[in-house]
Amino acid sequence: MSEKHEKLINKKGIRLDGRKADELRPLKLEVGVIPSADGSAYIEHGKNKILVGVFGPREVHPKHLSRPDRMVLKCRYHMAPFSVQERKSPAPSRREIELSKVIRESLEPALFLELYPRTGVDVFVEVLQADGGTRCASITAAALALADSGLPMRDLVVACAAGKVEDSIVLDLYDAEDKLGDADVPVAYMPNLNAVTLLQMDGILSPEEFEKAVNMAMDGCKQIYPLQKEALKTKYLKVKEETKDEEIEE
Amino acid sequence: MEEEKQTMPTYFEAKQLVTPGELLAEGEYHAGENTYVETGKIFASRIGLVDLDNKKVNVVALRAFYMPKVGDVIIGSVKEVGFNGWTIDIKAPYDALLRASDVLSRPFKPQNDELCQVLDQGDLIVAKIASYDRAHDPQLTVGEPGLGKITRGQLMQVTPTKIPRVIGRKGSMISMIKQETNCQIILGVNGLILVTGKDQENEDLAMKAIRKIEEESHTTGLTDRITQLLKEEKAKREEQKQ
Amino acid sequence: MSSLITKVRQKQIAQTIDAGNRLDGRALTDYREFTLEQGVIEKAEGSARVRLGKSEVLVGVKVATGEPFSDTPNAGVMTVNAELVPLASPSYEPGPPDENSIELARIVDRGIRESKAIDTEKLCIESGKKVFVVFVDIYVLNYDGNLIDAAALAAMGALLNTKMPNYEVVDGEVKLKQGYTPLPMKSHPITVTTGKINDKLIVDPGFEEEQVMDARISMAINDEGNICAIQKGLAGYFTPQQIIEASKLAQEKAVEMRKKLKW
Numbered sequence: 001m002s003e004k005h006e007k008l009i010n011k012k013g014i015r016l017d018g019r020k021a022d023e024l025r026p027l028k029l030e031v032g033v034i035p036s037a038d039g040s041a042y043i044e045h046g047k048n049k050i051l052v053g054v055f056g057p058r059e060v061h062p063k064h065l066s067r068p069d070r071m072v073l074k075c076r077y078h079m080a081p082f083s084v085q086e087r088k089s090p091a092p093s094r095r096e097i098e099l100s101k102v103i104r105e106s107l108e109p110a111l112f113l114e115l116y117p118r119t120g121v122d123v124f125v126e127v128l129q130a131d132g133g134t135r136c137a138s139i140t141a142a143a144l145a146l147a148d149s150g151l152p153m154r155d156l157v158v159a160c161a162a163g164k165v166e167d168s169i170v171l172d173l174y175d176a177e178d179k180l181g182d183a184d185v186p187v188a189y190m191p192n193l194n195a196v197t198l199l200q201m202d203g204i205l206s207p208e209e210f211e212k213a214v215n216m217a218m219d220g221c222k223q224i225y226p227l228q229k230e231a232l233k234t235k236y237l238k239v240k241e242e243t244k245d246e247e248i249e250e
Numbered sequence: 251m252e253e254e255k256q257t258m259p260t261y262f263e264a265k266q267l268v269t270p271g272e273l274l275a276e277g278e279y280h281a282g283e284n285t286y287v288e289t290g291k292i293f294a295s296r297i298g299l300v301d302l303d304n305k306k307v308n309v310v311a312l313r314a315f316y317m318p319k320v321g322d323v324i325i326g327s328v329k330e331v332g333f334n335g336w337t338i339d340i341k342a343p344y345d346a347l348l349r350a351s352d353v354l355s356r357p358f359k360p361q362n363d364e365l366c367q368v369l370d371q372g373d374l375i376v377a378k379i380a381s382y383d384r385a386h387d388p389q390l391t392v393g394e395p396g397l398g399k400i401t402r403g404q405l406m407q408v409t410p411t412k413i414p415r416v417i418g419r420k421g422s423m424i425s426m427i428k429q430e431t432n433c434q435i436i437l438g439v440n441g442l443i444l445v446t447g448k449d450q451e452n453e454d455l456a457m458k459a460i461r462k463i464e465e466e467s468h469t470t471g472l473t474d475r476i477t478q479l480l481k482e483e484k485a486k487r488e489e490q491k492q
Numbered sequence: 493m494s495s496l497i498t499k500v501r502q503k504q505i506a507q508t509i510d511a512g513n514r515l516d517g518r519a520l521t522d523y524r525e526f527t528l529e530q531g532v533i534e535k536a537e538g539s540a541r542v543r544l545g546k547s548e549v550l551v552g553v554k555v556a557t558g559e560p561f562s563d564t565p566n567a568g569v570m571t572v573n574a575e576l577v578p579l580a581s582p583s584y585e586p587g588p589p590d591e592n593s594i595e596l597a598r599i600v601d602r603g604i605r606e607s608k609a610i611d612t613e614k615l616c617i618e619s620g621k622k623v624f625v626v627f628v629d630i631y632v633l634n635y636d637g638n639l640i641d642a643a644a645l646a647a648m649g650a651l652l653n654t655k656m657p658n659y660e661v662v663d664g665e666v667k668l669k670q671g672y673t674p675l676p677m678k679s680h681p682i683t684v685t686t687g688k689i690n691d692k693l694i695v696d697p698g699f700e701e702e703q704v705m706d707a708r709i710s711m712a713i714n715d716e717g718n719i720c721a722i723q724k725g726l727a728g729y730f731t732p733q734q735i736i737e738a739s740k741l742a743q744e745k746a747v748e749m750r751k752k753l754k755w
Contacts, residue, residue, distance in 0.1 A: 038315070057315070057343035068385065098598050101591045108727035110270075112286070112295070117384050119343040147270050150313040150409075152284060152295035155271025185722070192271040192293065195729035199709065201722035202606045207739060210719050214735060229269045232297055236267065236312045236468075 008177055009166050015177070017046075021170045024160070024220055029141070029231035031148050039149025041231070043141035046174050047131035050138050052145040056121035071116040075104035077138055079127040099135050100125075106139050106188040106198035107146065110153045121151065132175035133161050139188045139198065140224060147232055156228050157197055159188035160220030162213040164205060169212045171220045185210070187217035191225045264301060265468075267312075268294040274307050282308035298411075299468055312468065316342045316410040316440035318379050318388040323397070325405070325438035326390070328373045331366045334358060338375065338390060341407065341440045346388040348377065353392060374400040374444070376436055403434070403446030404453050408464040410441035415467040416460055423463065423473055430480040431456040455483055502704045509689045509701075516698060523684075523696045523745050524638075528645060528753065530653040538654025538675065542646040545698055546636035548580075549643045551628060551650040555657070555675070557617065557666055558625040568615020568623040572601035574630035574643065581635035595725070597630060600644045602721040603681045603712030604628075610651065611676035617659070617666060624656060626675070637699035640710045640723075644683035648755075651675055680755035681720055684742035685710040688728055695741055709738045713746035715755070 009015050019025070025046030034040035037053035060066035065074075077100040081087050092100075103125065111121075123145065125138045136159035143157040163173045165181040178184050183203025189196055196218075205213060260275040262268065276291045284296040285307055294300065298309040316324075318340065326338040326346060335349040350358040350365055369375065375390075376397050382388035392398045408416065416437060417424050428435055433447035433456045443460060447453040459476050466472055508515050518524070524545040533539035538553035560567060574597035576584045589597070604610065615624040628650065630643045655672035687697035687705040697705055706728025712721040719739060724730065730738070 039313075059345065094594050094598065097591050097594045101595055102723075102725070105725060105727050109729040113727075116343050147297055148313060150296065150311065150315050152286075153270035154286065154288070154293070154295065156269065190271065190729070192273060193288065193729075194731055196724070196732060196735055197729045199722055199724040199730070199735060201711075201719065202602050204606060204714065204718050204720045206718050207743065210739060211736060214732065218732060229272075232269050233267050236297060 007166065008180060009168055009170070013168070015165075015170065017174060019172075021168055022216060022219070024172045024223055025174065027224060027227055029144065029227055031144050031231050031235040037145070037149075039145045039147070039151070041141040041144035041148060043137050043144075045133065045137035045140070046172075047129055048127070048134055048137045049129040050134065050141055051126045051128060052138065052141040053124045053126075054121065054142075054145040054149040054151075055124075056149070057116045057119035057151070058121075060118070060120035066118050066120065069117050070113040071111070071118075072120040073104055073108055073111065073113065073123065074120055075100050075107070075123040075125065075142070077103050077125045077127070077135070079130060079134070083127050083130045099138075102198055102200065103135060103139055103142065106159065107142055107157055109195060109197045110143065110155055110157050110190060111146070112152055112154070115152070121146075121149075130175070132173050132178040133186070135159070135198075136161050136186050136188065140228060144228060144232055148235070155190035155192045155195075156225065156232075157188050157190055158221045158225045158228055159186065159198060160217050160224055161186040162217035162220065164203060164209060164213065169209060169216055171216050183209075183213070185213040185217055187214060187221065189218055189221040191222055260302065260307070262300045265299050267297070267468075268300050268309060269297050270295050274300055274309075278305060280306045282306040284309035284311045284314070310468075311411045313409060314411045316340070318342050318344065318346070318382045319439075320379050320382055322379045322439040323376065324379065324390075324440040325374060325376055325400070325436065325442035325444055326440070328369050328371050328375070331369070331371060333365075336365070336369055338377070340388065340390075341410075341442060342388070344382075344387045346377075346379070346390045348375070348390040348392065352380075352390070369399060374405065376400060376438070376444070400444060403444045404450075404457065406443050406445065406457050406460065408441050408443060408460065410439065412464045412467045413437055413439060413441065415472070416443070416463050418473065423476065426473070426477060427456055427459050427480070430477075430484070431459070435460075451487070455480065458483070497700055497703050501700065505700055505704050506690050509692050509694060512692075514694065514698075515700065520692060521695045521741055521744075523748065524698070526642070526645070526749075528649045530649050536650075537656065538650045538652075540646045540649030540653055542642045542649065544636075544638060544642040544645070544696070546634055547639060547642045547699075548632075548634040548636075549639065549646040550631040550633055551643070551646040552631070553650045553654045553675075554627040554629070555654065556625050556627070557622055560616070560620060560623040562620075564612075565620035566616045566623075567612040568610070569625045570601070570605065570610055570612070570628065571625070572597045572604070572628045572630065572647065574600070574632070576632050576635075580632045584632075584635070595723075596632075596639060596643055599640055599683070599710055599721070599723045600628070600630060600647050602723070603644050603683050604647060604651070607679045607681035607712060607714040607720040609648065609677060609679045609681055611678045614676040615656075617661065618664070622666060626651070626654070635699065637702045638685050638696050640685050640708075641683050641696065644681070644712065645749075648680060648682075652677060652680075652755075679714050680750070680753075681712040681714050682746040682749050682753075682755070683710055683712045683721075684745045684749075686738040686741050688730060688734065693734060693737055693741065695745055709735065711739060711742040713742055715750075717743055717746070 028044040039054035139159035163184040188198030296311040298311040326340040330337040377390040380391040536552040654675040658669040
């Protein structure tokens with residue numbers, strides 16, 4: 001950076017977007033948004049807007065990927081060309097291929113793969129708008145889409161990042177903080193099993209800072225988890241509420 | 251009673267809506283449907299309504315897909331015509347196979363028998379699961395009364411876990427709908443339902459009732475509401491005719 | 493991958509580890525012997541070969557001139573690519589890089605980039621127009637487990653061995669001069685991978701151990717003992733306590749290796 005950028009955190013510890021160090025961006029979650037998919041979910045996490053569709057369990061294509069002893073989970077994380085400032089080529093980048101892999105590996109521990117041998121499940125993640133932390137938001141939404149598809153799960157997987165910005169450990173970095181900050185630690189977590197299913201880091205952190213960042217990210221996950229459960233329940237409660245209203249009218 | 255609760259806790263109220271991963275019980279309970287055990291604790295594995303049946307914790311799933319079981323009567327559609335049988339889509343993770351010899355009830359001769367004249371792509375059948383295990387796709391049979399090719403009626407799909415609710419206690423719900431609409435209704439355990447009536451109007455009415463059951467399956471007083479719906483709809487139709 | 497060894501063997505490995513031992517006689521936290529040879533490919537500007545157990549990784553570095561990225565006009569460019577060469581394992585097939593080789597390259601890339609190992613500002617020839625581009629190509633020659641650590645080590649070994657051509661700028665054109673200068677380096681990250689089998693942590697998993705491993709976590713540690721890149725991999729999970737334990741193991745092992753390497 002040739003020019004000195006604006007301070008990302010002011011003297012009172014407030015970040016450029018108005019948040020405190022340990023505060024999440026606003027979240028909106030919706031389940032069952034794509035009628036033709038077996039399961040689906042939509043997340044708005046800050047300015048991130050991400051759609052996830054799930055298909056299966058079904059026959060695996062190509063066939064040689066099928067496994068005799070378990071289900072195969074396939075995942076494609078993809079960014080829309082218009083999701084970022086400069087148009088992104090729609091062809092999958094190396095980053096997208098890596099993220100597809102780590103997102104898949106963050107979801108696999110939640111599934112009973114051995115129950116459905118010789119089948120496959122596809123998770124399609126489409127990032128419509130990106131503003132930092134898309135892999136985490138994708139995981140949170142993908143877990144909901146999987147639950148919505150009727151696949152049995154050990155737990156929902158919920159993800160959130162923490163990082164280091166101007167010498168402070170902060171929660172849930174948005175794009176500017178991610179780019180100008182010193183470190184980013186995305187974490188995916190199954191709260192009921194106390195299991196970390198995704199952990200990555202770039203930047204430099206001392207062991208103490210790292211521990212603090214992981215704990216802060218897990219706290220973020222624990223804050224998102226109830227919202228995630230609520231979103232799943234809402235889809236199925238809607239009907240219950242409607243029928244209640246009917247009864248009152250009568 | 252109080253003491254028993256303390257030694258063997260459950261963490262839910264009857265008919266509570268739970269999500270995957272929710273802790274349901276620990277101690278001397280058994281893990282029933284749509285639950286699993288980890289380090290002695292019972293968790294939910296699907297979204298659904300939790301219930302205690304004796305010592306067994308069950309979750310009635312609000313969303314699930316069909317898994318084949320030997321003996322199930324299902325409805326399927328022909329996906330592919332092979333050279334000695336058919337591949338049948340049964341709305342399950344696995345496609346099913348129907349052998350030509352099962353349908354022809356005589357040895358099958360590839361040089362004489364034109365399979366697509368018997369069952370063609372897109373044809374519907376009612377069939378029974380004859381065999382299935384982890385290593386092999388399900389095989390179907392149509393060699394029993396009531397099974398075979400479907401030639402008329404309308405098909406609809408519901409979440410397979412809702413089929414028992416459509417049937418009702420001792421078949422009460424489904425007989426009521428059949429009676430009120432004058433339709434024949436075949437329920438596939440895999441969630442496919444065939445409705446055949448005298449005219450489309452009756453079929454539509456039956457399907458409307460079934461759709462309502464699916465949507466409101468987890469509520470009480472459903473039979474009354476369905477009866478009411480059918481009566482109202484029929485009255486409406488009478489009015490229109492006059 | 494699990495089909496590469498028999499079920500009986502898988503069980504044996506898991507049981508041995510459960511009892512706190514490993515089949516090759518190592519303790520759970522022992523690293524295998526490794527060697528680093530530098531300058532093994534004369535035509536490359538830098539090169540190194542690492543042998544870790546029977547895993548063998550060759551890295552070649554080529555230096556060329558090119559354009560900088562628009563958001564870092566004064567910094568040289570580094571790219572890392574990995575090839576799982578078909579001769580290295582019966583499970584590798586020819587073809588474009590698959591997700592495993594892309595992940596490997598990106599983990600190595602992140603360790604070097606985030607620790608700021610290369611002083612990229614010194615690779616600037618003309619701001620916004622011309623910089624040196626450093627190509628790091630990882631060649632896996634034999635697969636015997638823990639390719640991540642072996643590749644990260646070989647890449648650093650090759651970069652430390654890299655010589656850049658001397659040059660002068662005449663009328664906006666880069667002209668090469670006699671002689672070479674070493675690639676400007678600022679830091680020496682060391683990557684340590686810990687695996688999880690039957691809820692036990694093992695350092696530096698071998699080939700057979702990788703076939704039964706539930707999850708792995710790789711951490712790059714810089715000269716000051718700070719963490720500069722992490723990647724969790726595979727379909728299993730870690731508890732938060734295991735992650736802290738893995739980070740302590742990585743720091744310990746990095747110190748041991750640094751001593752041996754004299755980095």
